[in-house]
Amino acid sequence: MSPLKNGVLVVMLALLVSPVVMAKEATPMAMDPALEKRVNEITSELRCLVCQNQTIADSHAELAIDLKNQVRDMVKAGQTQKQINDYMVKRYGDFVLYRPAFKPTTMLLWSGPFLLLLIGLTVLVINLRKRMTLVKDDGDLSSEENERLKSLLTADSAEESSASPQKNNKGKEDKS
């Protein structure tokens, strides 16, 4: 057989095998949808320690699969989510929870964003107040400035009145 034919045969064999493999992985899901849903809910709140930014529900690491099976057994045995979380924290520490309990060691973690927001708002308010006073200073014009303003305004209105007929003509032209 030529190497090309060999290659084709390998690809065809691979295509034959792959659906079987997938079917094998999917079997436990089909067994009890309600149970799987509950297991999925719980494991979605747990961090996989092997691939740290994935949940145990998402991860296909061997340890994650073992822990998923462990959670499934515990749910079957009627344990609550709290009991399962305690079981995990006892073994892997607070790190395993995506939402760790509020206690002294996690206080900064929980309150940090709000603290930063508070600091940001304070800086904003201080800056806005500063600006308000700046605006107030400029509000009052001196008599000299008032004079200049008047002359500018009259010059402006004179220009406008001379310009306005033209504008009107233009407008009419545009309309027609």
Added chain:
Amino acid sequence: MLRYVVPLLVFLAVAGFLLRGLNLNPHEVPSPFINKPAPAFTLQKLNDPQSRMSAKDMLGQVWLLNVWASWCVACRSEAPLMDQFARAKIVPIYGLNYKDAPSDAKAWLQQFGNPYVANLVDYKGNVGIDYGVYGVPETFVIDKQGVIRHKVIGPITPSILDACVVPLVKKLQQATDQQVVTRDSVEGCV
């Protein structure tokens, strides 16, 4: 002046945090087992499947529990050092053969050396879960009262041995029953 100093200070603070972050290993999750009793187990021995060993059998001596597997590549890198360390006879090393086929494990020991007093077979990985194992190899230092005093995550290196494991083991061995020795007393462990 202040408008230049404040941003500079903020920048330095952020840079300091980032620099510290560069030197941290996110895979080293602090173990909740430090200064807690070692979880109980009863497991078959690799070389003698008829006899079983439990954590209680180890009470009264300081010992190391090294979690390993034949499929674990990093275990190979620590094997020569573990062999050498075992020959120094400072502390008995017990192996927890984690999620491994016994035949593969035996072949591995032939090839890479056997530093273990005994190997315990954790075929399904349940004991591994009880000990919070998430990356093999891991090594637990357990004292005479059966309390875990330290855990090394990843392969043991000469510097970890010299700076932490050996001094800690010696302190634990010298401690009387009333004395409590934690890893905080060994600078290289913290």
